[in-house]
Amino acid sequence: MANTPSMLRARVKLERQSAQHRFCLDVDCELPDSGVTAIFGASGSGKTTFLRCIAGLERPGQGEVVVAGQAWQQGTSFTPAYQRSIGYVFQEASLFEHLTAKGNLLFAMKRADQKVSDDYYQEVISLLGLETLLQRFPIELSGGERQRVAIARALLIQPKLLLMDEPLASLDQARRQEILPYLARLREVFAIPILYVTHSIDEIVQLADHVLVLQDGKQIAEGELTEVLSQPDLPMFTGFDAGTIWQGQVIERSETWHLAQVECAQGVSVWGRDTGISVGQTLRIRILARDVSITLEDATASSILNKISAKILRIDPDLDEAMLLVRLQCDVLSLTARITKRSAHELDLSIGQQVVAQVKSVALVC
Amino acid sequence: MFSEADLIAIGLTLRLAFTVTVILLIIGTPIAWWLARTDSWWRGPVGAVVALPLVLPPTVLGFYMLVAMGPNGYLGQLTQALGMGLLPFSFWGLVLASVVYSLPFVVQPIQNAFESLGNRPLEAAATLRCGPWETFFYVVLPLTKPGFLTAAILGFAHTVGEFGVVLMIGGNIPNETRVVSVQIYDYVEALEYGQAHILSIAMIVFSFLVLLGVYGVRRHANVSSLMKARK
Numbered sequence: 001m002a003n004t005p006s007m008l009r010a011r012v013k014l015e016r017q018s019a020q021h022r023f024c025l026d027v028d029c030e031l032p033d034s035g036v037t038a039i040f041g042a043s044g045s046g047k048t049t050f051l052r053c054i055a056g057l058e059r060p061g062q063g064e065v066v067v068a069g070q071a072w073q074q075g076t077s078f079t080p081a082y083q084r085s086i087g088y089v090f091q092e093a094s095l096f097e098h099l100t101a102k103g104n105l106l107f108a109m110k111r112a113d114q115k116v117s118d119d120y121y122q123e124v125i126s127l128l129g130l131e132t133l134l135q136r137f138p139i140e141l142s143g144g145e146r147q148r149v150a151i152a153r154a155l156l157i158q159p160k161l162l163l164m165d166e167p168l169a170s171l172d173q174a175r176r177q178e179i180l181p182y183l184a185r186l187r188e189v190f191a192i193p194i195l196y197v198t199h200s201i202d203e204i205v206q207l208a209d210h211v212l213v214l215q216d217g218k219q220i221a222e223g224e225l226t227e228v229l230s231q232p233d234l235p236m237f238t239g240f241d242a243g244t245i246w247q248g249q250v251i252e253r254s255e256t257w258h259l260a261q262v263e264c265a266q267g268v269s270v271w272g273r274d275t276g277i278s279v280g281q282t283l284r285i286r287i288l289a290r291d292v293s294i295t296l297e298d299a300t301a302s303s304i305l306n307k308i309s310a311k312i313l314r315i316d317p318d319l320d321e322a323m324l325l326v327r328l329q330c331d332v333l334s335l336t337a338r339i340t341k342r343s344a345h346e347l348d349l350s351i352g353q354q355v356v357a358q359v360k361s362v363a364l365v366c
Numbered sequence: 367m368f369s370e371a372d373l374i375a376i377g378l379t380l381r382l383a384f385t386v387t388v389i390l391l392i393i394g395t396p397i398a399w400w401l402a403r404t405d406s407w408w409r410g411p412v413g414a415v416v417a418l419p420l421v422l423p424p425t426v427l428g429f430y431m432l433v434a435m436g437p438n439g440y441l442g443q444l445t446q447a448l449g450m451g452l453l454p455f456s457f458w459g460l461v462l463a464s465v466v467y468s469l470p471f472v473v474q475p476i477q478n479a480f481e482s483l484g485n486r487p488l489e490a491a492a493t494l495r496c497g498p499w500e501t502f503f504y505v506v507l508p509l510t511k512p513g514f515l516t517a518a519i520l521g522f523a524h525t526v527g528e529f530g531v532v533l534m535i536g537g538n539i540p541n542e543t544r545v546v547s548v549q550i551y552d553y554v555e556a557l558e559y560g561q562a563h564i565l566s567i568a569m570i571v572f573s574f575l576v577l578l579g580v581y582g583v584r585r586h587a588n589v590s591s592l593m594k595a596r597k
Contacts, residue, residue: 082496092486094486094487112495154493163493
C-alpha cells in the first residue's frame with residue numbers, strides 16, 4: 001500500500017525485565033492519517049505500552065515515531081511528551097482534582113496547539129454533554145462524567161493525533177453504553193485521527209476503521225477493520241466471543257416486524273432488528289459464532305430467519321474442548337459457526353461441503 | 367508582662383524560625399522530590415542522613431557543626447575565604463545549624479505528599495503541553511499543598527523549640543543568638559521563676575496552636591479523601 005498517505009509511522013522496540021518475566025515490545029507499522037485505528041490485544045499484549053511510546057510517556061530503547069511528517073523520535077532524538085501534538089485519554093480520567101471540570105478544560109485551552117475558538121469550545125461541550133457539569137469538581141462527578149470531561153480536555157488541546165487508552169475499561173457496562181455514542185459522534189464531527197486501545201471487540205466494531213492487532217508485544221495483523229476481522233486465525237476470534245463482522249447496505253425495512261434487511265454481498269443478506277436506520281445506509285453487522293448453527297439442507301419450518309448457504313472452509317478447534325469452530329465461506333464473505341464436536345460428528349461435516357448456516361441473531365451496529 | 371529582653375528574644379526566635387523555614391522549603395523540596403521518585407541505590411542512605419537529626423542528640427549535631435564552622439573546619443575556612451568571617455556565635459551560624467537540625471521535619475511531609483501524588487497527574491500534565499517546571503507549579507504544588515503546609519508549620523515550630531544546638535553553636539548573645547528557649551534557661555539559672563513561667567506558658571500555648579493547625583490541615587486532607595472514597 002505504497003500510495004496511501006500514511007500519517008503515522010511507528011517502529012518501536014522496548015524491553016522490560018522484571019523478576020518474573022521478560023516483556024519485549026517490537027512493533028513496526030504504518031497507520032492511516034484519518035479515522036479511528038484500534039489497537040487491539042489481550043491484556044499484557046503491549047498495546048498500552050505501544051500507545052505510551054507514541055505519546056512519549058515511555059521511551060523505547062530503539063524506535064522511530066513519525067507523525068504528520070514530524071519526527072517525534074528518530075535515531076537519538078526524542079521529543080518529550082509535552083512537545084508532541086497529542087491528546088491523551090487515560091484509562092482512569094486523571095482529571096486534576098484541584099480544578100473544576102471547567103478549570104480542567106481551561107487548563108488545556110490555555111496550552112492548546114492553536115487558539116481555541118468559541119465555536120470549537122461550544123461544539124466540544126455540547127458533543128460531550130458537559131453543560132451542567134462545568135462547575136463541579138472531579139470528586140463530585142461520576143466515573144462516566146469524569147471520562148467525558150477528560151475526553152473534552154484532550155480535544156481542546158487541539159492535537160494532531162488523539163490517543164485513547166481503553167477509555168471505557170474502568171467503567172461498568174451502563175456507563176460504557178453512556179459514553180460509546182459520544183465517541184462515535186466524535187469520530188464523525190472531528191477530523192482528528194484517533195488511536196484507540198481496547199480489548200473489546202464490541203468497541204472496535206462500533207468505532208474503528210482500521211485495526212492493529214498485538215500479541216505478546218508483536219503485531220500479528222493490521223489493516224481495514226472488515227479485512228482484519230475476517231481473518232479467522234487471529235487468537236481473539238476463538239472462544240465464546242468469536243464472531244464475524246460484515247459490512248452491508250440496508251435494502252429493505254419492514255415496519256410490521258421491526259426488521260431491516262442488509263445486503264452484505266451478492267446474494268448474501270441478513271435480517272436484523274431495525275434500530276431506526278434508513279434504506280441505503282451502510283452499516284456493520286456483527287455475527288457471533290455461537291449464534292450460528294449448521295444444517296445440511298434448508299429446513300423449511302424454523303424460527304430462524306437468516307439462512308445462508310455456505311461452504312465449509314476449515315474446521316478449527318475451540319478453546320472449549322467440547323466445541324469446534326467451523327469456518328464458512330458465503331460468496332466472498334466468511335462466517336464462523338461455533339458448534340459442538342458431537343454435532344459435527346453426527347452431521348459428518350467435511351471440508352468443501354455445502355451446508356446451510358442458520359444465524360439466530362445478528363447485531364446491526366452503527 | 368514580657369520584659370524588653372523577652373521581647374527581643376521572641377523577635378529573634380521568630381526571625382530565626384521564619385528564615386530557616388523559607389530556606390528549608392527551598393532546599394527541602396528538591397530533596398523530597400528526589401527521595402520520592404528515584405530508583406537509585408542512594409535513596410536509602412540519603413534518606414537516612416536526612417532523618418538523622420530526628421534521633422541524634424542536639425549536642426552531637428551542635429558539636430560537629432561547631433567544629434566544621436570553626437577556624438579550622440571546612441565550613442569555617444570557606445566562610446573566611448569568602449570574607450564572611452566565622453559563623454559560630456552569630457545569627458547566620460544559628461540559621462545554618464537549624465536548617466540541618468529541622469531538615470527532616472520539612473522533607474518528610476513533602477516527600478509523603480509527592481509519593482501519594484503518584485505519576486499520573488504528571489503524565490496528564492505532560493500530555494497537555496506542560497513542561498517540567500510548569501507541571502510543578504500548576505499541578506504538583508496545588509495538589510500537594512497540605513504537605514507543604516504541614517512541612518512549613520513543623521519546620522517553623524521545631525526551630526522555635528530548639529535549645530541544644532543553639533547552646534552549642536550560638537551561645538547566649540542578646541539579639542544575635544539568645545532565643546526564647548535560652549532565655550528561659552537563663553531565668554531558671556538565675557532563679558527568676560516568674561519570668562520563666564511567662565515565657566514557658568507562652569511557648570506551650572504557641573506549640574498547642576501549631577499542632578492544632580497541623581491536625582487541621584490533616585483533617586482537611588482526610589475529609590477530601592473521604593469524600594472521594596464515598597463516591
